[in-house]
Amino acid sequence: MCETSTTMTYYPIMLQLKGKYCVVIGGGKVANRKVTSLLNAGAIVTVISPVLHEKLQEKWRNDLITWFQKSFEASDLEDAFCIIAATNHPAVNAKVKECTMSHQLLNIVDDAVSSNFIVPATLRRGDLTIAVSTAGANPGLAKKVKDDLTLQFDDYYEEYVAFLQSARTEVLTNVIDEIRKKQILEALLLPEFLTLTKEGKIAERDKLFQHYLQRGIAPWQ
Numbered sequence: 001m002c003e004t005s006t007t008m009t010y011y012p013i014m015l016q017l018k019g020k021y022c023v024v025i026g027g028g029k030v031a032n033r034k035v036t037s038l039l040n041a042g043a044i045v046t047v048i049s050p051v052l053h054e055k056l057q058e059k060w061r062n063d064l065i066t067w068f069q070k071s072f073e074a075s076d077l078e079d080a081f082c083i084i085a086a087t088n089h090p091a092v093n094a095k096v097k098e099c100t101m102s103h104q105l106l107n108i109v110d111d112a113v114s115s116n117f118i119v120p121a122t123l124r125r126g127d128l129t130i131a132v133s134t135a136g137a138n139p140g141l142a143k144k145v146k147d148d149l150t151l152q153f154d155d156y157y158e159e160y161v162a163f164l165q166s167a168r169t170e171v172l173t174n175v176i177d178e179i180r181k182k183q184i185l186e187a188l189l190l191p192e193f194l195t196l197t198k199e200g201k202i203a204e205r206d207k208l209f210q211h212y213l214q215r216g217i218a219p220w221q
């Protein structure tokens, strides 16, 4: 048994890509998956590829992306904040690496070692993001763990996180006493609020929160 991992220790971050110029080289199935997540993050996406996967064609027809129907050239990378090399030719992907400046973000879909970032499997429930990575050891496992988590973090988490956000804002705005503030913030994460959200008892949940906010003691304590 191997005792220590030989894989890279990555630094996980949440990247703000809104309005950032991103270039994807290649227009196949994998490129389409990467483009979809870039667009979801609000990036401005250009695809360089002689041929486009039908889902990318649809995005292009809907003006969601720019497409240059051609093979890769070094000048395609000018001004790019983020670059994804997703062709089916390792030599072309390696050329993209060669032409990338050290300050640019680069993901090469067939070469994690030469990339300066890799993409985790991601589960979203409103503002809750769960990102799973195996550092490239087994991307299929990252996807499987994420898929398994969809059961535990079901759709109602979206409503739950929205409630927690507005309740937290209310506490931070209205409760001056630091000890009480800390107590209420801790109590917000007790299972009662999650259970009531899951059962769709929204009015009851909000009443419970208001009661606690005003009285300072949770009724169940």
Ligand SMILES: C[C@@]1(CC(=O)O)c2cc3[nH]c(cc4nc(cc5[nH]c(cc(n2)[C@H]1CCC(=O)O)[C@@](C)(CC(=O)O)[C@@H]5CCC(=O)O)C(CC(=O)O)=C4CCC(=O)O)c(CCC(=O)O)c3CC(=O)O
Binding pocket: 033, 034, 037, 107, 108, 109, 110, 111, 112, 117, 118, 119, 120, 121, 122, 132, 133, 134, 135, 136, 137, 138, 139, 140, 141, 142, 143, 146
């Ligand atoms: C290093 C990394 C670079 C990067 O792409 O960032 C990379 C590399 C490679 N993936 C390969 C294969 C597969 N990748 C997937 C799926 C995903 N791959 C993703 C990420 C990553 N893949 C990064 C590491 C992530 C990590 O480990 O933390 C996910 C999580 C995110 C995303 O792509 O958005 C997305 C799931 C999205 C979702 O559904 O949630 C599947 C399963 C499937 O498609 O159903 C398979 C087939 C099964 C298998 O091989 O495991 C191959 C071999 C290609 C070949 O055979 O030629 C390479 C190349 C290599 O290993 O060198």
Ligand SMILES: NC(=O)C1=CN([C@@H]2O[C@H](COP(=O)(O)OP(=O)(O)OC[C@H]3O[C@@H](n4cnc5c(N)ncnc54)[C@H](O)[C@@H]3O)[C@@H](O)[C@H]2O)C=CC1
Binding pocket: 025, 026, 027, 028, 029, 030, 031, 048, 049, 050, 051, 052, 053, 070, 071, 072, 086, 087, 088, 089, 092, 108, 109, 110, 139
């Ligand atoms: N990172 C990941 O999650 C995964 C990575 N892969 C890797 O991704 C590669 C791509 O896979 P697919 O998208 O399924 O392949 P694909 O064959 O569907 O797409 C390849 C695309 O690259 C384009 N292309 C080829 N030469 C080019 C050039 N010189 N300049 C610009 N574009 C060019 C083609 O026109 C095509 O659109 C695979 O070879 C594999 O190594 C595969 C599965 C998952």
